[in-house]
Amino acid sequence: MSKLIGIMTMSLDGFVADREGNVADVMRWYMASGDTEVHTGGADPMTLRMSAASAEHFRALTADLGAVLTGRRTFDTAGGWGGRHAWGPAFVLTHRVPDGWPRPDSTVTFVTDGLASAVRQAKAAAGEKSVGVHGADTIRQLLNAGLLDELQLDVAALLLGSGVRLFDGLRGPPAVLGTPTVVSGVGVTHLRYVIRPT
Numbered sequence: 001m002s003k004l005i006g007i008m009t010m011s012l013d014g015f016v017a018d019r020e021g022n023v024a025d026v027m028r029w030y031m032a033s034g035d036t037e038v039h040t041g042g043a044d045p046m047t048l049r050m051s052a053a054s055a056e057h058f059r060a061l062t063a064d065l066g067a068v069l070t071g072r073r074t075f076d077t078a079g080g081w082g083g084r085h086a087w088g089p090a091f092v093l094t095h096r097v098p099d100g101w102p103r104p105d106s107t108v109t110f111v112t113d114g115l116a117s118a119v120r121q122a123k124a125a126a127g128e129k130s131v132g133v134h135g136a137d138t139i140r141q142l143l144n145a146g147l148l149d150e151l152q153l154d155v156a157a158l159l160l161g162s163g164v165r166l167f168d169g170l171r172g173p174p175a176v177l178g179t180p181t182v183v184s185g186v187g188v189t190h191l192r193y194v195i196r197p198t
Contacts, residue, residue, distance in 0.1 A: 002123040003149040006139040015163035029188035043082030054185035066129025069122040074135035
């Protein structure tokens with residue numbers, strides 16, 4: 001059965017972006033932490049350069065993904081991934097479909113009828129693989145609803161001091177996390193937690 005895995009990079013003090021929404025500092029490890037190249041694929045492919053440990057971790061994580069679930073802000077920030085996300089069909093939670101979308105040959109679907117519908121559609125598209133969840137707000141919504149199965153946190157060796165926090169706005173019962181798997185990269189520590197039912 002398909003799992004929902006929240007995938008996010010954050011600073012050690014818990015910020016996913018600075019006050020202006022810029023993610024460059026927390027995402028630097030993707031581009032400048034080593035000599036191992038990772039090619040992302042998708043409609044707007046990138047070549048990442050990271051440590052060997054981070055590259056091995058990243059490849060294993062993304063090989064298991066069959067779809068993406070994210071929010072509108074992440075979609076806008078990423079420029080819509082050129083219409084095709086590298087991890088498979090993308091399902092974007094939004095109140096309004098942006099102008100110029102949907103586009104021919106795009107694998108982006110805009111979901112305007114709520115979180116439950118977006119989860120159903122993303123899991124169906126992923127099949128036996130997992131759904132990678134992007135975006136602080138989308139991850140918080142899934143945690144609040146008790147729907148997230150795992151958290152994959154890439155903790156950058158950085159203190160931002162302010163900005164957009166990943167875990168602001170959690171409510172309801174606490175989310176109990178299992179013992180993490182830990183991979184040490186260069187300038188980043190990769191933590192993967194299973195979320196236990198409460």
